[in-house]
Amino acid sequence: MRDRFSLAVVGAGASGLAAAISAARRGASAVLLERLPRAGRKLLATGGGRCNLLNEALSASAFTSTDPSLVGSVLGRFGPAEIRSLFEGLGLRLQADVSGRVYPVTNQAASVLRVLELETARLKVTIKTGFEVDGIASEAGRFIVRARDGREVEASAVVLAGGGLSYPALGSNGSCLELAAAFGHRVVAPVPSAVPLCVKDRMCHLLQGQRMRVRVEGQIDGRPAGSAEGEFLFTRYGISGTAVLDVSEGLSVALNREGRRDVAVVVDFLPFMTAEEASGEFLRRSAAGWAPGELVTGLLPEKFARVLARGIPAPGRPPVDNKDAQGTRGLAAALKAWKFPVQGTRGWNEAEFTAGGVDASEVRIGTLESRLRPGLYLAGEVLDVQGGRGGFNLGWAWASGFVAGLGG
Numbered sequence: 001m002r003d004r005f006s007l008a009v010v011g012a013g014a015s016g017l018a019a020a021i022s023a024a025r026r027g028a029s030a031v032l033l034e035r036l037p038r039a040g041r042k043l044l045a046t047g048g049g050r051c052n053l054l055n056e057a058l059s060a061s062a063f064t065s066t067d068p069s070l071v072g073s074v075l076g077r078f079g080p081a082e083i084r085s086l087f088e089g090l091g092l093r094l095q096a097d098v099s100g101r102v103y104p105v106t107n108q109a110a111s112v113l114r115v116l117e118l119e120t121a122r123l124k125v126t127i128k129t130g131f132e133v134d135g136i137a138s139e140a141g142r143f144i145v146r147a148r149d150g151r152e153v154e155a156s157a158v159v160l161a162g163g164g165l166s167y168p169a170l171g172s173n174g175s176c177l178e179l180a181a182a183f184g185h186r187v188v189a190p191v192p193s194a195v196p197l198c199v200k201d202r203m204c205h206l207l208q209g210q211r212m213r214v215r216v217e218g219q220i221d222g223r224p225a226g227s228a229e230g231e232f233l234f235t236r237y238g239i240s241g242t243a244v245l246d247v248s249e250g251l252s253v254a255l256n257r258e259g260r261r262d263v264a265v266v267v268d269f270l271p272f273m274t275a276e277e278a279s280g281e282f283l284r285r286s287a288a289g290w291a292p293g294e295l296v297t298g299l300l301p302e303k304f305a306r307v308l309a310r311g312i313p314a315p316g317r318p319p320v321d322n323k324d325a326q327g328t329r330g331l332a333a334a335l336k337a338w339k340f341p342v343q344g345t346r347g348w349n350e351a352e353f354t355a356g357g358v359d360a361s362e363v364r365i366g367t368l369e370s371r372l373r374p375g376l377y378l379a380g381e382v383l384d385v386q387g388g389r390g391g392f393n394l395g396w397a398w399a400s401g402f403v404a405g406l407g408g
């Protein structure tokens with residue numbers, strides 16, 4: 001005997017919870033099917049535990065996708081104002097920082113999950129945990145959704161909201177991409193995004209753990225591929241920090257999907273001064289008798305200055321003991337544009353987001369219903385829709401989940 005529902009939602013993450021709430025609010029009987037022992041596990045880890053649930057600048061132009069018009073059609077139905085009022089209506093007070101990132105005033109992701117859980121309980125949404133969907137069949141026009149352990153539910157519509165592949169320990173293991181492919185959907189090869197980068201450079205080894213504020217530019221085949229300003233972190237394997245994560249997507253696509261090899265990150269370690277100001281300052285210090293190893297003291301972290309003084313053998317990097325104008329100009333130029341050739345990216349366990357997913361042109365504009373199977377809807381990270389860091393991806397998850405739940 002199977003339980004019967006109007007809508008079965010595969011995945012109780014951000015988009016699945018939003019889909020179940022919107023369906024239940026219009027009177028549909030909804031079931032959330034979640035493979036982990038509890039709903040919303042990834043949500044608790046977002047924003048470093050604070051949950052950056054939205055960005056005030058959420059709009060279609062902040063996303064890339066196989067179908068850019070899809071995002072606009074969804075945000076036109078459920079945009080930033082609707083997302084805010086959804087949460088405020090659930091009792092969650094919000095605050096935005098200067099860059100438009102929206103957080104709960106509690107600064108706790110747990111508050112976001114709790115208000116969603118209270119609403120699903122109020123609306124009598126059924127939640128089945130430990131229910132890992134591994135097959136969806138059709139029977140007399142209805143969907144039979146099967147779990148790995150043999151349990152089944154029956155529904156007249158299904159929302160696939162199982163996310164992509166990032167942080168599999170938090171639930172999203174790519175299985176929803178396989179479920180979509182079984183319906184004939186094309187999957188744009190998923191690659192890790194918002195991910196640290198692997199670099200073979202002695203600097204990384206010597207300076208691991210060192211954090212700095214920098215400006216970075218991604219480069220593919222010598223051409224600019226995104227830039228960002230923010231935190232930079234030397235690690236055992238290469239480079240990380242928010243600035244690196246912010247430019248990682250295009251580089252990951254180039255390396256992991258397109259097989260390109262000429263990929264680099266160029267770092268400006270002195271973003272607060274021009275190259276001319278830096279070389280002038282070094283020349284003045286040199287003329288005043290500063291030791292070569294001290295030329296960057298007070299401008300760069302001590303550890304960085306000590307490593308630099310020892311000399312980093314690499315092509316294009318000048319020795320720091322050259323005291324003349326040409327030498328100080330060379331040092332300034334190197335610190336303003338330090339090139340790290342990138343060998344690869346870290347894996348899914350360190351990628352905040354999945355670039356790629358189900359071809360967005362295969363779902364209907366405005367409703368997110370599959371063009372291949374009526375009654376099947378897709379929402380959230382499972383689709384080939386990606387926004388920058390800063391609340392855009394959760395914004396997409398709420399908006400697309402809510403809209404998918406209106407139809408299903």
Ligand SMILES: Cc1cc2nc3c(=O)[nH]c(=O)nc-3n(C[C@H](O)[C@H](O)[C@H](O)COP(=O)(O)OP(=O)(O)OC[C@H]3O[C@@H](n4cnc5c(N)ncnc54)[C@H](O)[C@@H]3O)c2cc1C
Pocket residue numbers: 010011012013014015016033034035036039040041042043045046047048051052053054131132133134161162163164166167170171172173174175176351352353379380381382390391392393394395397
């Ligand atoms: C560490 C980290 C921090 C982040 N911080 C932010 C942030 O602050 N702001 C922001 O905008 N974005 C952030 N993101 C990205 C954001 O969390 C995701 O884009 C968003 O959660 C995607 O929502 P989703 O519902 O599509 O998928 P998910 O949140 O991944 O949820 C999918 C759910 O489906 C379940 N599931 C998967 N397959 C099956 C199956 N076969 N059967 C049953 N259940 C299944 C999973 O267990 C999971 O619970 C962060 C991501 C990570 C990893």
